Amino acid sequence: MSGATVPDPAAPLTPSGNLRRRQLVSRAAELAATAAAVIAVGALAIVVYTVVARGAKAIDLDFVFTGYPTGVGPMLLGTLVIALVATVMAMPVGVLIALYLTEYSGARGSGALRLTLDLLNGLPSIILGLFVFALLVDHKQQSGFAGAVALAIIELPLIARGSQEVLLLVPKGLREASDALGVARWRSVLTVVLPTALGGIVTATVLAVARAAGETAPLILASSVFDPKHFSVNPFESMPNVPVWIYKLSEEGNPEGFTEAWGMSLLLVSFILFASLGARALLARSKRKLSS
């Protein structure tokens, strides 16, 4: 029963050679990996628990629907408008980029473009904030629009890559079918490919919005001097918004302000969680539809 040679076929089927040691190593690796997974889930659970525990008592109808000091309505509305403007700018461009990648570009062009998008996605948001500050704010004035431009740049690679993945799932047979009917490619794209992938494109967009809605750095530079008492929907002025207001309240060292900051954090986290979960459910549904 020496470990290096072939075991005796007639020996009992108990571990032989170094099998016992290998089993221990395998067990340790499994434990470490499981622990890492638990840490990730635990981190999210702790953050969500803290936000809920400290923020829940701040939230009531006044908190959501009135201005400072009783509520944070203007900030919520402002964030909504900024995110909307950003998405209106980013979504068409992002979808067009995805179409270029899947329908028109060759292998070489698409590789370079995908790398560009990934680099753009990795840029620290403070740098985008500075860029937008220099471009649209410096020597002019802060505006919700400037903030939206920064958020649009953050959303763009997410929408483009997400849409590209769904467009790749559209069966090749559908494109062949429309090609074989003598219909121009752009009409096929518009009336067959895009509608088929629509669910996934919406998902990618929602995920991008969820990510962008909480970005703080660009908004500190672009839209941070505002009146928290009044609702504002004009994107060409500095607009109240959630992330900057959380930042300000946290800096003040006022206990009531802290509670409000946690309350807004809870609203923001809930929005991001529900948007992400909803978007993923939608994506799973449209993937099932595509693969059937």
Add this chain to the structure above:
Amino acid sequence: MTPPDQAVPSRVRIQTGAGATPAAVTGTTAAPAFQPELVFDARGVSISYGAKQALAGVDLGIRRGEITALIGPSGCGKTTFLRSLNRMNDSVPGFRIEGQILYHGHELYGGNVDRVEVRRRIGMVFQKPNPFPKSIYDNVAWAPRNLGLRRGLDERVEAALRGAALWEEVKDRLKDSALGLSGGQQQRLCIARAIAIEPDVLLLDEPASALDPIATGAIEALMHSLKGRFTIVIVTHNMQQAARVADRTAFFSLETGGAKPVGTLIEVGETNQIFAEPRDPRTRDYVTGRFG
């Protein structure tokens, strides 16, 4: 191997042609003794993908209003040849064609030829049914709509579905999704979709290979009824199918004489001649099942 009704293919053609639709009579008036006009005339066609040569030296004429079957073992280039007839191979990376394919006397790969226009006239049905994820009605109406044939669309859709022997099964659920149809129904829908724009030629790439015998029978009956109205070229693995439906049969095989095996046309003739009295020993081996 050869069914008795194939003994006189010309008679079969005229019978089914006259029985199907009045329009069907026109294409089949020429007696088989004459040389009917060639729809396709391939001269010395060689096709390669990158460094790999798929097909060499094919001379093949396709006659108007007839069904021509392309048979042969896997990898012999018959599908490659079929897809070169409506330029579906153009989008395959590294595709190169030498020689000449004339379509009604026009150079198919000529400099001023538009691919979209080619496919407008030469429709194709694929191996795997590939209906659009739209309603049954919209599947058939899609190409006419996009090609500006909006007048009398309902009648056009009905005629196409009747032509594809599907109308009775779907007339009460035209608004239902095409993905809810059975495989055989989906394939007949794809044929309806192809004939809705009244092409000149139908290319069928193993249209029944994904279907059960009953659905296969329906497709074959359908082909008989379409004969005469359209020139049909069908690729099939199934020799009995070729014997049942085709007026003429072309046998492709791998030429193993050179350094690498290359697909080529071995023999073409009336279907009953190919199956009953093949001239080439390789054809005889294949149709009698002695292919190695």
